[in-house]
Amino acid sequence: MRFSSHGCGEAVLLIHGMPTNGHLWDDVVRLLSRSYQCFAVDLPGKHGTPFVPYGPSYFKEVADQIEQVRIRSRVECWHVVGHDGGAAIAVQYAHYYPQRVRCLSLLSPAVFSDLRPPFPLSLLRIPILGEILAPLVHILFWQIIMRRAMPNACTAAQRESFQSEFVGLSAPWQFMQLVRWGKPEMVFKDFPQILRNLTCPTLLIHGSRDVLPASFARRASEMIPHSKLAMFDSGHFIPLEQSDKVAATLDELFRLRAARNDVATLVHV
Structure with missing residues (x-):
């Protein structure tokens, strides 16, 4: 799996959707890399990453490829961000490797069987x-x-x-x-239960002019424990249209997660 890495600090994994590639996140990476190490992957079939045939094991195979990126990059755990179909990949990665995910953010999440x-x-x-x-x-x-x-x-x-x-x-x-x-009814049939089982803090972001229905983000927010929903004045390509706001919102989410960890450590001590 091809990927780019910029910056230093806590690791952030950025996953694009269809029909984009890792360059979707260029402006967000430019801002976040001041405080974080940002990894923008190219999903199978995109920008030089070999194509993986679609099938029942597709999500697991892609999650395993992302895990190999983490291991090769010597990252202990990271914040995971996905857009469009990349949100589905992010959910599946958090499902298979929950111990590796600090926070999860899903932009324009395409994660339900009524997707058309x-x-x-x-x-x-x-x-x-x-x-x-x-x-x-x-x-x-x-x-x-x-x-x-x-x-x-x-x-x-x-x-x-x-x-x-x-x-x-x-x-x-x-x-x-x-x-x-x-077929969406087959690809996403297990997602409702997976969403309900997520344990990491999750932020959903949806554009007010998005071609995907806002009900997707609302439904996901209702299913995922410890989640919040933010609506942006944007079309579908939120990381391009609202890169400044996306970066600032993600930074706030990550810092809040770090602060809670510090408090939990103090209480434990």
């Missing part, structure tokens, strides 16, 4: 029709939808980075493969 890809991506999930429409949907998505979702000049570099992984004659069908990640 937005039109026109849903067309790519239809056999045969998806293969036929892949070139058209590919152009529509990157040239119109993503440009509207990331209109600012300051996010152009990240948008180009995301799109650069889908170039060449086979790019539309590679993108189609990414969209066909599995």
